Amino acid sequence: MQYLLNAREMKQIDKNTIEVFGVPSLVLMERAALRVVEMIKKEAADAKRTLVVCGTGNNGGDGMAVARMLYLEGNEVEVWLIGNPEKCSEETKKQYDILKAYGIPVVEQKEGFCEQFCVQEPDSEQAQIQTQMQTQIQAQTAYTLIIDALFGIGLSRNVEGIHREAIEEMNRLEGTKIAIDIPSGIHADSGAVMGNCFYADHTVTFAYNKTGLWLYPGADAAGQIHIADIGITKESFLEKEPQMLMPQAEDLTRLPKRKADSNKGTYGKVLVIAGSEEISGAAYFSAKAAYLSGCGLVKVFTHEKNRTMLTTRLPEAIPVTYDGKKNLKESLIAAVQWADVLVLGPGLGRSDTARQIVKLTIQTAAVPIIVDADALNLLSEELEILKGPHTDLIVTPHLGEMSRLVDMPIEYIKKNILMTAQDFSREYNVICVLKDARTITSIPYGKTYVNTSGNHGMATAGSGDVLTGIIAGFLAGGLTPEEAAVFGVYVHGLSGDAMVEKTGYYSLMAEDILDGIKEVLK
Ligand SMILES: NC(=O)C1=CN([C@@H]2O[C@H](COP(=O)(O)OP(=O)(O)OC[C@H]3O[C@@H](n4cnc5c(N)ncnc54)[C@H](OP(=O)(O)O)[C@@H]3O)[C@@H](O)[C@H]2O)[C@@H](O)CC1
Numbered sequence: 009m010q011y012l013l014n015a016r017e018m019k020q021i022d023k024n025t026i027e028v029f030g031v032p033s034l035v036l037m038e039r040a041a042l043r044v045v046e047m048i049k050k051e052a053a054d055a056k057r058t059l060v061v062c063g064t065g066n067n068g069g070d071g072m073a074v075a076r077m078l079y080l081e082g083n084e085v086e087v088w089l090i091g092n093p094e095k096c097s098e099e100t101k102k103q104y105d106i107l108k109a110y111g112i113p114v115v116e117q118k119e120g121f122c123e124q125f126c127v128q129e130p131d132s133e134q135a136q137i138q139t140q141m142q143t144q145i146q147a148q149t150a151y152t153l154i155i156d157a158l159f160g161i162g163l164s165r166n167v168e169g170i171h172r173e174a175i176e177e178m179n180r181l182e183g184t185k186i187a188i189d190i191p192s193g194i195h196a197d198s199g200a201v202m203g204n205c206f207y208a209d210h211t212v213t214f215a216y217n218k219t220g221l222w223l224y225p226g227a228d229a230a231g232q233i234h235i236a237d238i239g240i241t242k243e244s245f246l247e248k249e250p251q252m253l254m255p256q257a258e259d260l261t262r263l264p265k266r267k268a269d270s271n272k273g274t275y276g277k278v279l280v281i282a283g284s285e286e287i288s289g290a291a292y293f294s295a296k297a298a299y300l301s302g303c304g305l306v307k308v309f310t311h312e313k314n315r316t317m318l319t320t321r322l323p324e325a326i327p328v329t330y331d332g333k334k335n336l337k338e339s340l341i342a343a344v345q346w347a348d349v350l351v352l353g354p355g356l357g358r359s360d361t362a363r364q365i366v367k368l369t370i371q372t373a374a375v376p377i378i379v380d381a382d383a384l385n386l387l388s389e390e391l392e393i394l395k396g397p398h399t400d401l402i403v404t405p406h407l408g409e410m411s412r413l414v415d416m417p418i419e420y421i422k423k424n425i426l427m428t429a430q431d432f433s434r435e436y437n438v439i440c441v442l443k444d445a446r447t448i449t450s451i452p453y454g455k456t457y458v459n460t461s462g463n464h465g466m467a468t469a470g471s472g473d474v475l476t477g478i479i480a481g482f483l484a485g486g487l488t489p490e491e492a493a494v495f496g497v498y499v500h501g502l503s504g505d506a507m508v509e510k511t512g513y514y515s516l517m518a519e520d521i522l523d524g525i526k527e528v529l530k
């Protein structure tokens with residue numbers, strides 16, 4: 009797992025490193041700059057003519073140190089200092105003095121940015137000729153590298169005025185674009201664009217990943233992310249461990265272990281309560297995903313109409329069917345009591361029968377339940393059910409389902425995805441898996457996980473049903489609800505990624521994601 013830090017946490021561990029362990033701030037800055045220069049070389053970016061755009065905070069100081077290092081290696085370097093130089097932080101003032109001592113050109117810009125830097129619209133023939141000549145000269149002297157050191161984790165409000173103009177100009181210029189710590193204009197916590205932002209090819213971020221680099225739209229602005237060790241270590245957490253994490257490929261070693269001396273009972277029993285008179289496929293996708301994720305035995309509680317489909321497409325799954333309301337209660341309770349894990353909701357519909365099934369299952373089950381799709385839509389009309397006593401619940405809404413659950417517009421939820429998942433998980437004491445391009449898994453009063461596997465081809469019918477089955481399979485195999493939710497989401501994304509090379513984004517279907525599970529788990 010990798011930590012994802014917000015600006016407050018990062019500032020605190022900077023401070024702890026400096027004040028508790030006595031590492032001077034300038035030493036950290038120097039190490040940060042060295043790492044940026046190393047990355048430039050590793051990526052073979054051409055630094056022959058480099059522009060470094062600095063702000064007055066410590067991000068600007070990092071930029072100045074990078075400028076000096078590149079200059080002393082024989083590159084042509086120009087520095088723009090945007091903002092009032094008198095407001096420079098202590099370290100940045102020091103870096104500025106060093107630049108002056110080496111005679112490195114710095115252009116100070118306090119206001120009216122474009123008058124000095126930008127290409128003006130020509131207003132006469134002579135001016136047009138002059139502009140063409142300027143353009144030719146510019147083409148010969150164009151920067152090969154643009155380094156953004158305007159704002160880092162200290163961005164505190166929307167970008168306006170000369171800062172906005174500086175960012176627009178950096179984006180307009182050609183050359184490889186590198187952001188120091190975080191692209192200027194991106195909020196380190198949410199990934200939101202604060203007015204406007206720099207678009208980087210590479211971002212070198214210090215010590216730990218920042219959440220805003222991985223959430224959209226920040227992820228679009230960051231380009232390739234490089235984490236640079238600058239000497240700030242876990243010791244600086246001072247036992248206050250960050251609560252936001254991102255699963256990585258190496259974490260797959262934590263999936264349920266298979267034992268040589270085992271039988272189908274060893275890997276748990278899943279009951280998939282899914283499908284309705286009208287919808288048949290959802291139950292199949294969920295049940296098959298549970299099998300593919302290692303579960304030993306799967307029963308499907310569904311409408312009698314789905315029996316033939318199920319026994320034909322997935323003969324390994326045992327159907328328990330109902331027809332109308334006759335014996336519904338008794339057979340549902342018996343099936344629920346048989347299972348170690350329940351999936352509730354895919355393709356269930358919103359009939360009175362479905363409502364009864366959802367209510368009864370949540371109120372009687374003593375084993376973990378993964379609640380999805382129509383079960384969530386029904387719950388959004390009767391949220392008090394979630395307020396009552398219940399077993400471990402993992403809810404897996406997409407943005408539309410979440411919008412119904414919390415009665416807020418989808419756009420609001422998308423912008424506030426972390427907070428929405430966290431608030432919901434705490435209010436109802438459920439694990440909330442809020443599905444989007446970066447699915448968020450929030451543990452009530454615990455950790456929050458940001459998932460980075462998966463692709464837009466997976467936004468397809470049945471994809472969510474597959475996810476419920478994977479989580480159920482992992483739970484049945486012995487993972488905790490937290491582990492099963494986090495790794496279920498991660499493996500689901502990897503399964504889509506594994507297949508998209510063969511299918512392309514347009515043609516990826518739920519059946520392909522099922523095939524992808526085999527690739528990922530083999
Ligand atoms: N030892 C360390 O700490 C290390 C730190 N390191 C580096 O330092 C960076 C953090 O530095 P930082 O805290 O100085 O913040 P930074 O992002 O440079 O900018 C703050 C300045 O911008 C201003 N400002 C904010 N928003 C604005 C806006 N919209 N429009 C205009 N102005 C705005 C803000 O003004 P204020 O809000 O105070 O009015 C303040 O003056 C970090 O990302 C990393 O690169 C590394 O060297 C490793 C060691």
Ligand SMILES: [K+]
Binds near residue numbers: 067157187191
């Ligand atoms: K920056």
